[in-house]
Structures are given as C-alpha cells and as structure tokens.
Amino acid sequence: MAKCLSSICAVNHVVESDFLKGIIPAPARRALGKEKIDSLEKLSGYSETEIMQLHGFGKNSMEKLKNYMKENNLSFNEN
Template identity: 70%
Template sequence: MINLLIMAKCLSSICAVNHVVVQGTFLQGVVAMPARRALQKEKIDSLEKLSDYSEDEIRQLHGIGKNAMERLKIHMREHQISFRN
C-alpha cells in the first residue's frame, strides 16, 4: 500500500512537470467554453502553442472576446509566457 502511495506521488509530479493536459481541460477555469472551443478548433492545446500566435490572431477567432483575451494574457503572464509579436 505504501509503495502505491509513493508511486502515485511520483507520477503526479511527473504530470505536473510535463504539463499533461486531459482532452478538453486546457484553460478550464480560466476562460469560458466558447473561447476554449475556439482554441481547440485551431489545435491550440498548450500555452506553448498559444505563444506561437499574436494577440491579433487570437482576438480574431470566433469565441474570443475582450474578457477571454484579458484572462488569457493574465494566465500567460503568470506562467512567464507571452504572445508572439
């Protein structure tokens, strides 16, 4: 039983380091579902992929409004990532 607990702790730390994302949960709790669907449609499922786009490119996606854009910028800033210039 103790071995299982140790293994679970090790696996959870690996997942946290590798930013493993379960399908449909990227940015859950950060932006609303329409914005998440817009990003998913463009196959943007990580902050690294999001940083390959400019603010204007993301803003033009259907489902990304002012509020979603502001929340994205704050969330990216918290993770030391920014949009492409």
C-alpha cells in the same frame, strides 16, 4: 409524440479538453480547440490579433488569457 433526439446528440457530442478550463469561457476554449491549440507553448506562437479573430474570443477572454500566460512566464508573439 415527440421523437427522442438522444441518438443525434450522442453522435454530435464533442468532448472538450480541460486546457484552460476555469481560466477562460467555454466558447474561447472551443475556438482554441478548433485550431488545435492545446498548450500555452503553442498559444505563445500566435499574436493577440490572430487569437482575437477566432469566433468565441472577446476582450474579457483575452485579458484573462494574457494574465494567465503572464503568470506562467509566457506571452503572445509580437508579430
């Protein structure tokens, strides 16, 4: 008989923030969360290159993020 793994899942379950939910895919949101980037203001302190180096970010996520930031009158740091 197979063992129930629900206790393992409960311990390892990570609660995701709603920051950028519906704007960029979950892997990209998780990457930002790991870096403790939870606002557009914090995000604007980084360069595109720095964000693209995060595991979970690709061209599609970056384009969506740049458009969303532009709509909110913010942009990436030019470093």
